[in-house]
Amino acid sequence: MTYRLSLLDKSPIPQGHTATQALGQTVRLARRAEELGYHRFWVAEHHNSPELAISAPEVVIAFILANTSRIRVGSGGVMLQHYSPYKVAEVFGVLASLAPGRVDLGVGKTPGGLPLATSALQAAFDQGKKPDFATQFSALSTFLNGPVPEDQPFAGLAATPVPPVPAGRFLLGASPGSATLAARHGWGYVHAGHLNGDTDNLKASFEAYRAQGGQTPVLALSAYVALDQAQAAERVAGLKIFRIFLSNGSEFNLGRREHAEEFARQVGDVNYRIEERKPSILSGTPEEVHAELDRLSRTYGIEEFIIEPPPVAADERLATIELLARRAISVAA
Template sequence: MSYHLSLLDKSPVESGQTTAEALQTTVKLALRAEALGYHRYWVAEHHNMAGLASSAPEALIAYLLARTSRIRVGSGGVMLQHYSAYKVAETFNLLASLAPGRVDLGVGKAPGGFPVSTNALQAAVDPARKPKFDDQLSDLNRYLSVAPDATDLAATPFPPVAPERFLLGASVESARLAADKGWQLVFAGHLNGDPENLRRTFEAYREASGGKAPILALAAFVAEDEAQARERVSGLRIFKVFLSTGQSVNVGSEEQAAEFARQSGVTDYRVEEKVPSILHGTPAQVRNELDDLHRRYGVSEFIIETPALTAAERFQSIELLAKERLSLAA
C-alpha cells in the first residue's frame, strides 16, 4: 500500500507534569518520529488550555526544525482568524528559508480556544475590517507567491523552496475552498469521524481539484495486545456543546462546555457526550484499517494523532505502527 504516515502532536500535559516537560516530550517524539521514517511532524495551536502546551506552533516549529534534519515540520494548524495573512506569510517564509524543503503551513478556521482567549487575541482587530477566511487564503497565496524582483508587497525573506500549504477542514465547503485556492485538503477525521461526511468531502475535493488525492487526519492508538488497546481508549470522551446562537464546538468535559457557554454569554445550551473515533488495536489491525481507508478513498497520507495517554504509551504506539509498516522502518 502506497501512502505516507505522519504525526500530529497537541503537546498534551500529563497529570503531575509541567508544560515545560510536555514540550520536551514533543521534542523527543519528533526526534523518534524522524528516526522511524515518518513523513511529517505537525504541532497544533491551542490557547489558554491547561492540558495542552502548544499555543504558538510557529515558535515550536522553529525549535523542532533546529533539532531534526530530515522530517518535514509544520502546523496543524495556524488558527488564521486571529492573524494577519501577511505576518503568517512572513513567518513561514522565514522558517522555510531556515530549513528549505521541510516546512508545512497548515491553517484552520477554528479559534483554538474559548471566547476569552479569542477576544484577547483579537483585541486590536476592528470587526468591521476583519477579512473573511477565504479572503485570507487568497492573501496568503499572494504574499507567498511574490517573486524577489516584484514591486508588490513582499513577505520577505524569499525561501529557496516555498512552504507546502494545507487547509484543515471537515466539510464539502472546506473541500471546495481548498481546491479553489490551490491548497491541499486535510480532512480532520480526528474531530469529525462521520464516514458519510468523509465520503462526500473527498468526492467534492477530487471533483473540484481535478483528481487530487486527499489527506486524512485521524486518531489512532496501537498496542501489542488488542484488549489493552481497547481498554485504554474505552473511557475517552468528547463533549459537543450547542449554543442557542447556533455555534457548536467540541470540548473535553461537561465543565468545559459550561465554561464555553459562560464565556460566550449564553445560558441556553445543550451538551452531547460522544465517543471519539479512534482506530485502535494491534499493529496489524491498525495497519489493515489504514490500508482499507487507502483503498476505499484513495488517501495519499494519514496524519495520526495519538490520544493523550501517557508519554510511554504514545512512544510505543508510534514505534509499533512504524515497525508494522516495513517501508517506514526501512
C-alpha cells in the first residue's frame, strides 16, 4: 500500500539561539520539504514557551506560503478553545484566498501552553458562558460552510472572503471521541500517535472515525532517521517527556519536569504526580523507518503520515527529512 509523507514542525529554539533563527530554520525546512516532494508542511501553536517559536501559526503559514510554490501549508493545529470560531474561519479564508488549493486548517483541543497563558488568552471570555470544544467546533464548521442557515444563531452571516478553494479541514486528536467528532462534521482526522502511541487506542480511534462515515484517517508520528541504526537509537535515548496527573483527573504531557511542576503550581494543585516517560519516536535507518510505516499502512489502512522530527538541532531535523525522502519521493507521489 502506498502512502504520502507530510511534515509537522514546532520551530524549536536551541539553547543559545533566538526565535528569529528558529523561525528561519522552519522556513528553510519547508522549502527543502517542497523540493523533496513532501505533501504538506504544518506548524504547531504554543504559548509562553521559550523553547518553541510559534505562538501564531497563521502568521507563519502566510510567510511559508509566500516562500514556497507547491507544497500544502497548514496548522497542526490552531488551539480553538482560545478563539472565536468566526475569526478562525475568516483567517483561513484569507489564507486560502492568498494561496488557493494550498492551505490546511488543522484544529487542536489542547491549550498549547500552561494555565497562566490560557487565562490570558481567554481573559475576554465569560467562563460561565464559554462553550465547550464540541460546540466551538460545530460553530467553526458552520461558519466555514456559510452563510449560516436561517434556523441557527447568526443567521445569514458569512465568513469572508470566500476562497475559490476552501482550506482543507482536519481535527487533531488522540481518542475515539475526537475521531467521532471529526467524522460527524465531515472533517479529516489526524491521530496524534506522537503523543499517544497506544495501539489499542489507535485502532479504536480509526474504527470510530470510519464507523461515523469518515474517509481515510491520517497518522502523525515522531521520527528520527540516521544512516546508522545505533546512532539513531543513541540520539533519541536521552529524550524524555513528563506526564502530569492532576487531582481532578486531567493529564498533560510536558517537555520538562519543571514545566510540569509549574503547571501544577499555576492551577493550585498540590496533590499531583509526575511520571517520566520516553516519547514515542520511530528511529533507525531510512529502510527501518519505512518498514514500520509500511506495516502501519497495511495494518490500519493509512494513506498519509505526518512526520514530526524530535526537538533536535536543525541540521538533524533536515537530515531526517532528506533521508526519509530517498524513498518518499516514489512512495509519496
